Amino acid sequence: QSVLTQPPSVSGAPGQRVTISCTGSSSNLGSNYNAHWYQQLPGTAPKLLIYGDTNRPSGVPDRFSAFKSGTSASLAITGLQAEDEADYYCQSYDRSLGGWVFGTGTKVTVL
Amino acid sequence: EVQLVESGGGLVQPGGSLKLSCAASGFTFSDSAMIWVRQASGEGLEWVGRIRSKANNYATAYAASVRGRFTISRDDSKNTLYLEINGLQTEDTAVYYCARFREENSGYSDYWGQGTLVTVSS
Numbered sequence: 001q002s003v004l005t006q007p008p009s010v011s012g013a014p015g016q017r018v019t020i021s022c023t024g025s026s027s028n029l030g031s032n033y034n035a036h037w038y039q040q041l042p043g044t045a046p047k048l049l050i051y052g053d054t055n056r057p058s059g060v061p062d063r064f065s066a067f068k069s070g071t072s073a074s075l076a077i078t079g080l081q082a083e084d085e086a087d088y089y090c091q092s093y094d095r096s097l098g099g100w101v102f103g104t105g106t107k108v109t110v111l
Numbered sequence: 112e113v114q115l116v117e118s119g120g121g122l123v124q125p126g127g128s129l130k131l132s133c134a135a136s137g138f139t140f141s142d143s144a145m146i147w148v149r150q151a152s153g154e155g156l157e158w159v160g161r162i163r164s165k166a167n168n169y170a171t172a173y174a175a176s177v178r179g180r181f182t183i184s185r186d187d188s189k190n191t192l193y194l195e196i197n198g199l200q201t202e203d204t205a206v207y208y209c210a211r212f213r214e215e216n217s218g219y220s221d222y223w224g225q226g227t228l229v230t231v232s233s
Contacts, residue, residue: 002155036219038156045208045223046148046156052216089156093217099174100146100218105155 003028004090004103011109012080020106022073022090028101033093035073037066038102040087049088050075077108085110113137113222115209120227127199127231133192133209133224141165141187144212146220147194149205157205159183161212162192199231 005023012018022035029035037050048057053068063084066075073092077084090103119131133145144167147159160173162183171183182195192209206228210220 034217034219036216038220040156045225046210046220047223048219048221051213051219051221057221091156091158091219097175099172100158100161102148102156102158 002104003094003097003101004092006088006090006103006106008104009107009109011111012077013111014080014082016080017076017078018080018108019077020075020088020090020108022075022103024071024073024092024094026071027096028071028092028094029068029073030071031095033095035066035068036091037064037073037075038089038091040089042086046089080108080110082110084108113211115211115222115224117207117209117224117227120207120229122230122232123199124233125199125201125231128195128197129199129229131194131196131207131209131227131229133194135190135192135209135211138211138222140185140190144214145183145185145192146210146212147181147183147192148208148210148220148223149203150208150226151202151205154205159194159207161218163214196229199229201231203229204231205229 038046039049040046050066144163146161163170206226208226210223
């Protein structure tokens with residue numbers, strides 16, 4: 001069982017805005033460890049979407065943004081597109097576990 | 112262009128062993144920390160372990176669920192990362208990904224391989 005909890009699914013119509021939460025604790029996000037986000041399209045490897053809480057790697061559309069506060073982080077997708085249908089994972093470091101952890105994952109469905 | 116190509120997966124009987132490889136190109140492998148992540152079918156991502164560079168004494172760290180059975184190593188002369196798995200259990204069945212690990216910002220992976228499937232079954 002992951003120490004970073006995400007909603008199993010979120011959905012939205014094309015063009016809408018959706019957000020995905022990532023809830024941690026004082027041993028990970030709450031200890032000021034950064035949150036990172038990955039997108040996994042069906043049948044493919046994960047792809048880095050956001051690093052260091054809010055930063056987008058080159059090539060990631062600015063429709064994707066992220067925020068972190070306290071023991072939680074969130075990913076927002078604005079102007080939802082059909083190609084955004086994928087699984088999304090947050091990730092951070094957990095000092096109690098002494099290692100890196102992924103969130104439980106959220107499936108985004110474009111209606 | 113950064114490329115990571117895993118190999119070595121396959122069907123293994125419970126209790127068996129396997130050594131996965133990850134061939135890296137397009138970046139200075141010897142300067143990079145690397146990780147392994149696995150994903151069981153229909154499940155989420157699970158961090159397996161990390162190995163640092165020679166400058167950091169090739170230090171390793173493992174998830175509690177695999178510690179003692181999994182060993183990560185690397186051959187910088189071959190730009191290759193390895194994951195040796197002993198005492199395979201059915202719950203080790205998963206796609207195994209290697210990824211380059213950036214140690215700043217609490218650690219994240221910017222490049223991933225396509226994965227190799229390990230199936231543990233009798």
